[in-house]
Structures are given as C-alpha cells and as structure tokens.
Amino acid sequence: xxxxxxxxxxxxxxxxxxxxxxxxxxxxxxxxxxxxxxxxxxxxxxxxxxxxxxxxxxxxxxxxxxxxxxxxxxxxxxxxxxxxxxxxxxxxxxxxxxxxxxxxxxxxxxxxxxxxxxxxxxxxxxxxxxxxxxxxxxxxxxxxxxxxxxxxxxxxxxxxxxxxxxxxxxxxxxxxxxxxxxxxxxxxxxxxxxxxxxxxxxxxxxxxxxxxxxxxxxxxxxxxxxxxxxxxxxxxxxxxxxxxxxxxxxxxxxxxxxxxxxxxxxxxxxxxxxxxxxxxxxxxxxxxxxxxxxxxxxxxxxxxxxxxxxxxxxxxxxxxxxxxxxxxxxxxxxxxxxxxxxxxxxxxxxxxxxxxxxxxxxxxxxxxxxxxxxxxxxxxxxxxxxxxxxxxxxxxxxxxxxxxxxxxxxxxxxxxxx
Numbered sequence: 001x002x003x004x005x006x007x008x009x010x011x012x013x014x015x016x017x018x019x020x021x022x023x024x025x026x027x028x029x030x031x032x033x034x035x036x037x038x039x040x041x042x043x044x045x046x047x048x049x050x051x052x053x054x055x056x057x058x059x060x061x062x063x064x065x066x067x068x069x070x071x072x073x074x075x076x077x078x079x080x081x082x083x084x085x086x087x088x089x090x091x092x093x094x095x096x097x098x099x100x101x102x103x104x105x106x107x108x109x110x111x112x113x114x115x116x117x118x119x120x121x122x123x124x125x126x127x128x129x130x131x132x133x134x135x136x137x138x139x140x141x142x143x144x145x146x147x148x149x150x151x152x153x154x155x156x157x158x159x160x161x162x163x164x165x166x167x168x169x170x171x172x173x174x175x176x177x178x179x180x181x182x183x184x185x186x187x188x189x190x191x192x193x194x195x196x197x198x199x200x201x202x203x204x205x206x207x208x209x210x211x212x213x214x215x216x217x218x219x220x221x222x223x224x225x226x227x228x229x230x231x232x233x234x235x236x237x238x239x240x241x242x243x244x245x246x247x248x249x250x251x252x253x254x255x256x257x258x259x260x261x262x263x264x265x266x267x268x269x270x271x272x273x274x275x276x277x278x279x280x281x282x283x284x285x286x287x288x289x290x291x292x293x294x295x296x297x298x299x300x301x302x303x304x305x306x307x308x309x310x311x312x313x314x315x316x317x318x319x320x321x322x323x324x325x326x327x328x329x330x331x332x333x334x335x336x337x338x339x340x341x342x343x344x345x346x347x348x349x350x351x352x353x354x355x356x357x358x359x360x361x362x363x364x365x366x367x368x369x370x371x372x373x374x375x376x377x378x379x380x381x382x383x384x385x386x387x388x389x390x391x392x393x394x395x396x397x398x399x400x401x402x403x404x405x406x407x408x409x410x411x412x413x414x415x416x417x418x
Contacts, residue, residue: 012174019161019173023183026134030190033141041122041146041410044073048119050112050135051127051150052105054243056084056301061219061324062127062150063089065398071406076121078112080104109135116143123148123192123409129157129184130167137190146192146409150217154197154321154342155204158184164319166245185210192409197321198343215405218322220398221331225304228333228387232308236270236295237373239310239334241303241325242317244275249339249360251277251284252316256365258288263370267293269314272306274299307332311379312354312372315339316365322346331390335382337368353386 047066053059059077067075067088076090077083080099083091092115094107102110109131116124116139124140125148126132133149140147151157153165161180162170173180188194189210196202197218205214238257242248250271261267271281271294278296285291300306303325307313313329315338322343326336330353338344340356348354355368372379391397 009174012172016161016173016175016177016180019170020177020179020183023180023187026138027183027186030138030141030187033138034190036141037144039120039122039144041406042073043410044071045122045406045409046073046119047075047123047125048078048112048116048121049075049125049127050078050108051125051132052080053127055299057303058324060084060086061221065220065395066125066402068395068399069402069406070399071403071410076115078108078115080108113139116145121145123406125150128152128165128167129188130162130165130170133191134184134187137187140192141190147190148193148195149188149191150195151201152197152321154201154319156319158188164247188212193405197323198346200343201321213408215401216322217398217401217405218327218393219324220395221324221328221393223331223391223394226307226328226331227304228383229308232305234309234311236306236310237264237267238269238312238314238369239272239306239329240269240314240316241272241306241329242315242323244271244273244277244281246277247317247319248275249316249318250281252360252362252365253314254281254284254288254290254294255362256316256369257293258290259362259366260369261290261293264373267369267373268295269293270295270297270306270310272297272300272303303328304332307334310334312337312369314365314369315344316357316360317341318360320344327390327393330386331393333383333387335372335379335386337365337372347389349385349389353382353389 064086076092078092094111099107120143123146124136126136127150136147156164158181160176161173163173163176165171185208189212191212194212194214195217202214240253244250257267257269282296285294307329313334313336317339320342329336336348336354338348339360340358345356348356350356357364357368
C-alpha cells in the first residue's frame, strides 16, 4: 500500500486506519458469505433499490426504465426523501423514530437491510459504491440475491479510497489511500453486475483487474418531453445544469463568460441547479460584473423547458461520466460545449454536435463559446445532429436494455429468456 502524500494530520491518520480496519472486517464477511446458497432468479424479478438522489428527474431516469422492463415484477426504492410516482415503483421509508436515533442516511440503510432480509428480493441495487453499493454487495451475498452497483460518479467513486467523493465518511481520510481503494475494488468485483454511465469507468475497472460483468446504462428519458419545440423562443445563449458544488467548476463557467464577453458583450446564461456553492457563485458573478447576464434558476423539475429556451449547453466540470444533463440537452436539440473529460466524448462529437474543450481553462472555454456563436450557420446542423445522436436514450430503448440485463441474470440460473 502506498499513500500519495504525507500531508494529513495525526487525527486523519488514525481515522484512516480505522476505515481500513472496518473495511477489512467488511471484506472478510463478504468472503465468508460466499458460502451462502444463491437463489434462482425467477422470470419476473423483484428488485430492492437504495441510494441518495438530488432530483426527481435523476431518479426517474434510472428507475422508470428498470421498473418497466417486462420481466420486472416490482421495484421498491428505499429512500430518505419522497420517491416520485412511477409505474411499478413503490417507495419505502425508515420510521421516524429510527431516523431520530441514527440520522436519515443511517436509518435508510438499516431499513433497506431489514427489508432485504425480511422479503428476500431477487435483485439488490445500490446507487454509488459509498456506501450504498457496499451494503448491497454484503446483503446480496447474505440472502443469495443478485447485486447491481450503479456507478454514477465514475472512477472517482473509488480512486484514492473515495477521498474525492462527497461521502462524508471517506472524503475525510486526509490523503489518497490505495489500501482502501483496493478493498473497495475487491468488493466491487463481487457484484453480479456493474452499471456505468460510460466507457471510461469500465476501462478503469478492467485495468484494475475487475472481472465482474459491466454494462453501460446512462438512463432513459421521456422523448415526448425532451424534444425540440420550435414554438419556444431561445432567450438564453448558454445553459449549465448541475449540482453547484466544487467538482462542477461553475466558477470556471462564469470566468469563461466574462472573457467571452470581450467579443460577445451580450452573452448571457442560465444556471439550473442548487448546491453548497450557490451563494459563493452568485457573489463571483457580481464581482465579475456579469450578474445581470447570469440567471441562477435554482433547482427545477421542468428542466426540458429551460433547455428549450437555450441555444447551447455547457459543462465545465473537472470530472464527469456520461452526463444525464448532456443527454437531455441534446435530445432537445441543443448542441453542447463541455470539458473533454470522462465519458462526455462518448456522445459529444467534436465539430459535429458541439465542441470538447481541453485544456480545462476559462480561456479555452471562452474561445469555444466565441467560435460557436460567431458561426451561426453551423448551429442548425449541430442541433440536428445532437437530436439524431440521442435516439437510443428514450425510455423504450432503455427498458429493452434492462429486460436484456435481467434475462441474462435468469440465464445464469438455468432459466430461459421470456
């Protein structure tokens, strides 16, 4: 085991060793439970899911096509906040007395464990490895169910032992820890299936020796909602959709707009989303004297309407999987200018439906914005291509994908496809 720096405090060093010990015990249990008998997967599977979600849209994108696959009998989502109404999806919530004792996250995971042991579903699903996926891996082994880990955050969910995540247990370890990272990878390798948002996460896992099956399923979207609407006026030049936290680098977005305004003085933007950095970003916009051109719309459920009002989607993140917001934007026929990171290049094709930016500087983004808005003749072609490139992300197509996934789990148990 090798640590990448030695800058953490003694307290963090002790804390990190505690995490190592807990994870080692966890992995021993995971190995021990391998002796438990595996139940056969029926032709119609019962699914139990848990995870944290920041918007109804994000959850619907994943749960609706999964629950409506023709070989899904029922899907139960254990959540800390209300699950939106979705066909064949039932929300489950920990009792208030348990939340008062253990907090919302602790209560959610304990209640998830209780339902898993009591009702013995066929498939357990966890969004993110920390720590939902870890619970799923262990419980699935214990009750003989199949386990699915949905890796929404890409390799950074495990790199350095989770230090770059928003998980409050693992992002406090002080420095990257390859011992913790290796234990997380070993735990992931016990999964029946790893679902990623794009190819880079699969490449990372395979380079690290992961042999568990992997599938790319970035989610499904309602193409009757996320579609172009020629009757809506384009009032925003740029739109950014995302959680307002450090990893999204919205500060870079604002700085790039400031620079681009030297050539495009009326360039404006709308930012849809909320998060811990919102007030600091609003202050930055004021300090840059661009506040009157930036509309902070906050958290919104009608994302498609904001996209339809916009000419170009942008992401200035340091790290991304295949962004749901990017897919939604392009389904609406909105071209994109994004960081050339993660899986964004799986969908965004340079010079065809937008631009990929590298290096990740405000100067490079400003140049891309100027290039896009000065070449108005190509914007129609970009928009048309963006729409065409996202046909595979409709609910109907992703439901078929989940049907195939559950059928594969059945075949491994000696059953035939429906």
